[in-house]
Amino acid sequence: MNAARISLAIILLVTAAGIFSQWVAVHPHNLPSGNALEAPSPNHWLGTDDLGIDLWAQICHGAGVSVLVGVSAALLAGIGGSLIGMLAGYLGGIADRITMRMTDMMIILPDLPTMIVLGAFFGPGLINIILVLALFSWTGTARIIRSRILSMKQEQYIAAAQSYGAGFVHLAKTHFIPGVLPIALASIIRLTGRAIVAEASLSFLGLGDPTSKSWGLILNHAINFKGIYFMDCWKWWIMSPLVAILILVGAFAILARENETSAVSAFQK
Amino acid sequence: MSRTIYKIAEYVLTFFFIITLNFFLPRFMPGDPFTFLSSDAGDVTVTCSQAQIDRYKSYYGLDLPLKDQYLHYIGNLFTGDIGYSIYYNDDVVRIIGNRACWTVMLVVVSLILSGIIGTIIGSLSAWFRGRLFDRAAYLFLVGFSEIPAFLTGLVLLFVGGAWLGWFPLSGGIRPFTEFSSVISRTADIIHHAILPVLAMVLTRLGDFYLLSRSSMLTVLSRDYMRTAKGKGLSKPRILFGHALRNAAIPVVTRLFLSLGTIFGGAVLVENVFNYPGIGRLMREAVMVRDYVLIQGIFIFVALSVLSMNLIADILIRKMDPRIG
Numbered sequence: 184m185n186a187a188r189i190s191l192a193i194i195l196l197v198t199a200a201g202i203f204s205q206w207v208a209v210h211p212h213n214l215p216s217g218n219a220l221e222a223p224s225p226n227h228w229l230g231t232d233d234l235g236i237d238l239w240a241q242i243c244h245g246a247g248v249s250v251l252v253g254v255s256a257a258l259l260a261g262i263g264g265s266l267i268g269m270l271a272g273y274l275g276g277i278a279d280r281i282t283m284r285m286t287d288m289m290i291i292l293p294d295l296p297t298m299i300v301l302g303a304f305f306g307p308g309l310i311n312i313i314l315v316l317a318l319f320s321w322t323g324t325a326r327i328i329r330s331r332i333l334s335m336k337q338e339q340y341i342a343a344a345q346s347y348g349a350g351f352v353h354l355a356k357t358h359f360i361p362g363v364l365p366i367a368l369a370s371i372i373r374l375t376g377r378a379i380v381a382e383a384s385l386s387f388l389g390l391g392d393p394t395s396k397s398w399g400l401i402l403n404h405a406i407n408f409k410g411i412y413f414m415d416c417w418k419w420w421i422m423s424p425l426v427a428i429l430i431l432v433g434a435f436a437i438l439a440r441e442n443e444t445s446a447v448s449a450f451q452k
Numbered sequence: 453m454s455r456t457i458y459k460i461a462e463y464v465l466t467f468f469f470i471i472t473l474n475f476f477l478p479r480f481m482p483g484d485p486f487t488f489l490s491s492d493a494g495d496v497t498v499t500c501s502q503a504q505i506d507r508y509k510s511y512y513g514l515d516l517p518l519k520d521q522y523l524h525y526i527g528n529l530f531t532g533d534i535g536y537s538i539y540y541n542d543d544v545v546r547i548i549g550n551r552a553c554w555t556v557m558l559v560v561v562s563l564i565l566s567g568i569i570g571t572i573i574g575s576l577s578a579w580f581r582g583r584l585f586d587r588a589a590y591l592f593l594v595g596f597s598e599i600p601a602f603l604t605g606l607v608l609l610f611v612g613g614a615w616l617g618w619f620p621l622s623g624g625i626r627p628f629t630e631f632s633s634v635i636s637r638t639a640d641i642i643h644h645a646i647l648p649v650l651a652m653v654l655t656r657l658g659d660f661y662l663l664s665r666s667s668m669l670t671v672l673s674r675d676y677m678r679t680a681k682g683k684g685l686s687k688p689r690i691l692f693g694h695a696l697r698n699a700a701i702p703v704v705t706r707l708f709l710s711l712g713t714i715f716g717g718a719v720l721v722e723n724v725f726n727y728p729g730i731g732r733l734m735r736e737a738v739m740v741r742d743y744v745l746i747q748g749i750f751i752f753v754a755l756s757v758l759s760m761n762l763i764a765d766i767l768i769r770k771m772d773p774r775i776g
Contacts, residue, residue, distance in 0.1 A: 288465070288466045288469055291712070291758060291761050292466070292470070292712070293713075293715050293716055293754065294712070295717075296716060296719060296749070296750060296754070297754075299735075299746075300746055300747070300750045301477075303738045303741075303743075304477045376598075383600070384602060384720050387723070388723060388738070389735065390738065402606070412614040412621050413614070417610045421606060422610075425606055429599060429603065432599070432600075433595075433598060433599075436598040
């Protein structure tokens with residue numbers, strides 16, 4: 184439980200740094216504030232890039248983008264997937280079959296190449312990235328929720344409610360949503376971590392939104408800088424966004440794992 | 453048997469879904485190729501007259517009704533004609549063929565390595581359950597599996613390649629070199645492939661480790677394991693002769709099923725190391741907006757992942773008759 188609290192604290196800290204990036208960092212994130220490729224110093228905590236822009240400011244600004252993209256894609260996919268899963272489990276029959284075949288297809292599809300193709304065709308932009316990420320991550324949630332609804336439908340209180348004439352909306356409000364909430368929450372935490380990685384990967388390939396500089400985009404700029412291999416600047420220019428991604432993704436992974444273990448042990452009691 | 457046919461039908465359906473998506477994506481986009489031609493790069497403006505646009509539209513068959521275009525597209529696809537790359541001025545199939553062997557080599561080698569190493573560490577871990585080795589291996593491998601391969605690759609590249617200078621910085625083979633023998637050529641290819649493969653193996657290892665560890669724990673608790681111990685067989689023989697044979701089935705199927713994920717990882721890792729495979733080709737095609745090439749690569753990747761999944765499905769049924 185302790186590890187979960189620490190990782191939650193890290194996630195909140197990163198989010199706060201992203202929201203209040205103007206105040207957390209002294210220097211602007213989009214204007215030069217020093218010489219090019221300065222090493223880390225008390226003035227520039229993480230050094231500067233090839234244009235003399237402070238890296239600490241860029242990391243703080245990028246934290247906002249990463250968390251925004253990750254959380255909104257995960258919320259969209261988690262809520263959408265839960266709804267689809269609930270409907271499929273409740274309705275059964277043809278609707279259920281069609282959704283399950285669709286999730287089968289989405290699971291087989293190699294996701295990163297497909298995301299690259301979609302990203303290339305729909306053009307860069309935060310909203311497009313969020314939509315593409317959500318489109319590719321709702322299936323897992325939908326499947327878990329569906330199977331939970333299927334087992335809930337066997338319970339007698341559902342049958343009793345149905346015999347009084349309860350429809351889907353009423354059942355969902357009073358029974359289904361409270362019943363699946365812990366599972367939905369767990370999968371949203373998992374999805375957030377994965378969406379952050381996916382966003383970093385896409386913008387590392389240069390498919391991100393060029394106007395909102397995320398951590399992946401900083402990496403993309405750094406690796407395309409000629410001479411990065413032969414100078415010392417990679418030690419701060421490459422490593423700081425890389426470590427930032429690692430910390431955030433690691434925190435989400437630990438939180439998800441702890442959450443799942445506590446959910447399982449609560450279930451077994 | 454009917455289940456197998458059903459499964460194959462599902463794959464065929466998925467494949468048709470993919471190629472249909474591939475067909476409709478560029479046609480749903482705002483604009484058409486001629487607006488792109490008219491205002492390329494901002495400074496050079498080529499304006500086409502309406503007559504020219506009409507001529508090219510009929511030349512490329514873009515003035516036909518969608519249904520005819522679609523049938524035409526499917527027909528071309530099945531005769532192996534994916535199209536002609538605008539940027540590279542070459543047949544898409546030939547370009548992909550030149551690059552595919554690099555990616556296939558990376559993917560296959562790292563899959564097999566991570567499967568074997570993961571299974572060995574996983575079985576040892578199950579045998580020494582709860583001891584220091586088990587805990588250390590668990591923490592290390594599961595931790596690494598959460599790190600995306602391209603980040604591991606970046607660290608490896610800059611520490612091993614740029615800083616220590618032990619490994620080449622980019623490419624799949626040293627350019628402009630005459631190799632004296634096949635051995636030195638192979639050695640050079642291996643030298644270039646070590647870091648990319650290592651990055652992918654480190655990321656995949658955790659998956660195989662967890663799978664073989666839990667599968668081994670189940671096998672070790674079975675009665676025939678107690679019999680083997682009672683007979684006084686040596687530990688390695690029990691572990692690798694009796695237990696592993698049963699515990700390896702899920703690992704083998706997972707090898708095929710994780711192909712899609714590892715393809716995605718390879719796309720990124722190739723871009724980190726400038727490796728001359730499909731992944732870098734994909735990024736180059738995206739950068740120069742060579743849509744025909746992007747679509748060709750997409751079909752190639754989807755087709756290979758689909759067929760490997762189908763093989764895995766059939767293999768599971770063959771190896772374990774309990775799954776009907």
